[in-house]
Amino acid sequence: MSYINKRDIKRVRLVASLLGIALVIALISYFALYELSRSTSFSLLETIYEIFSANGYPYVQSYSFLNLNDKGFGLFVIISVIDGLAKLIAISVGISILLDVIISIKTEDILKLNSYANLKDHVIICGYGKVGESLAFALEKLDKDFVIMDIDKAKARTAHILGYKSIIGDFKYERDLIRAGIKTAKTIIFSSEDAYKTLLGITVARKLNSKIKIAAVAAEEFSRSKLHRAGADLVVIAEELAALEMCNILINRIKYGH
Amino acid sequence: MENHVIICGYGKMGSYISDMLLSYNIKHIVIENDPNKEPVMKDKGLSYIIDDATKSTVLKKAEIDKASAIVIVTGDNAKNLFIIITARSISKDIYILSKATDSFTKEKFIEAGANYIVTPELSAADEILKELKLK
Numbered sequence: 001m002s003y004i005n006k007r008d009i010k011r012v013r014l015v016a017s018l019l020g021i022a023l024v025i026a027l028i029s030y031f032a033l034y035e036l037s038r039s040t041s042f043s044l045l046e047t048i049y050e051i052f053s054a055n056g057y058p059y060v061q062s063y064s065f066l067n068l069n070d071k072g073f074g075l076f077v078i079i080s081v082i083d084g085l086a087k088l089i090a091i092s093v094g095i096s097i098l099l100d101v102i103i104s105i106k107t108e109d110i111l112k113l114n115s116y117a118n119l120k121d122h123v124i125i126c127g128y129g130k131v132g133e134s135l136a137f138a139l140e141k142l143d144k145d146f147v148i149m150d151i152d153k154a155k156a157r158t159a160h161i162l163g164y165k166s167i168i169g170d171f172k173y174e175r176d177l178i179r180a181g182i183k184t185a186k187t188i189i190f191s192s193e194d195a196y197k198t199l200l201g202i203t204v205a206r207k208l209n210s211k212i213k214i215a216a217v218a219a220e221e222f223s224r225s226k227l228h229r230a231g232a233d234l235v236v237i238a239e240e241l242a243a244l245e246m247c248n249i250l251i252n253r254i255k256y257g258h
Numbered sequence: 259m260e261n262h263v264i265i266c267g268y269g270k271m272g273s274y275i276s277d278m279l280l281s282y283n284i285k286h287i288v289i290e291n292d293p294n295k296e297p298v299m300k301d302k303g304l305s306y307i308i309d310d311a312t313k314s315t316v317l318k319k320a321e322i323d324k325a326s327a328i329v330i331v332t333g334d335n336a337k338n339l340f341i342i343i344t345a346r347s348i349s350k351d352i353y354i355l356s357k358a359t360d361s362f363t364k365e366k367f368i369e370a371g372a373n374y375i376v377t378p379e380l381s382a383a384d385e386i387l388k389e390l391k392l393k
Binding site: 133233246 | 270274275278279282326327329331355357359374376378380382385387389392
């Protein structure tokens with residue numbers, strides 16, 4: 001249960017609150033019925049039976065312990081119906097949330113333990129942010145084998161739901177890179193813009209596989225040379241590339257009239 | 259100014275674009291909301307306006323009716339969309355380039371009147387795949 005996160009704890013609390021509310025409503029109904037049975041010659045169980053059984057309606061009238069014309073009768077039926085609905089809704093919502101929590105725990109178990117060490121010549125994508133997503137989408141279209149690694153459980157789960165091979169892991173740690181199959185991978189791509197973390201990841205990746213091609217995304221120009229020195233074969237700055245693309249369009253239009 | 263380029267936003271992309279246009283001697287004016295960026299633009303000898311590019315009065319001050327293109331690269335998708343709509347409403351012919359963060363936003367920008375959209379993350383992914391010969 002160490003994989004339960006704050007969101008799951010909130011959901012469990014919500015379920016507990018809903019069940020608590022349902023219990024309170026049920027208790028109120030119980031005491032109302034109890035009071036009703038005390039005012040008649042019937043036991044509590046008989047009263048409950050008479051009120052809620054399919055044949056209760058005509059018996060109620062004939063036993064006349066609770067008269068149709070009684071002012072309280074209509075109100076009591078309304079309260080009983082609301083009570084039943086509240087319990088039904090609370091229990092249904094509670095069950096679905098609990099099931100969701102159980103399933104998400106199970107999925108996280110899988111993603112934490114998954115290993116793709118048997119894959120060969122695949123690509124490892126470290127980070128399932130916008131760049132990671134674009135890479136995964138493109139690699140899938142190109143029919144290339146790849147594994148996604150992200151330290152964020154929600155992102156790893158999203159990739160898993162989309163049908164990608166994915167693991168929850170931190171690329172700074174050898175054991176997680178080994179689970180991603182670094183020793184037999186062809187390429188590793190660090191798509192996080194955190195230069196320090198990427199530097200560590202590159203160092204570990206190079207140590208585990210000296211031949212692997214390493215690409216990284218940098219946020220700033222000054223990170224580029226550092227990442228190259230650490231062992232990256234290719235470093236790109238997303239906004240610089242986009243700016244270059246825009247400038248090519250502008251220059252062609254303005255200078256050359258295209 | 260005439261046949262110039264208007265750059266909305268002097269962040270990473272805006273400054274890259276401005277530097278490249280300078281190197282090609284292409285006239286341009288920068289519109290930036292943050293007064294802290296003024297010293298940098300002044301040092302580089304740029305023409306600039308410190309104001310909100312979503313306002314039509316500001317775009318008119320940048321002479322959008324005589325500009326050949328407008329580049330919209332603020333850090334906010336909503337702002338970028340606003341500027342596209344405003345620019346297109348003032349000038350039917352101006353070439354509008356903008357930055358978007360995802361393909362859904364890209365579609366909306368094109369519908370709003372932009373001519374060309376770049377998505378930096380997609381550009382990075384494309385470049386990586388191309389250079390690593392995965393594409």
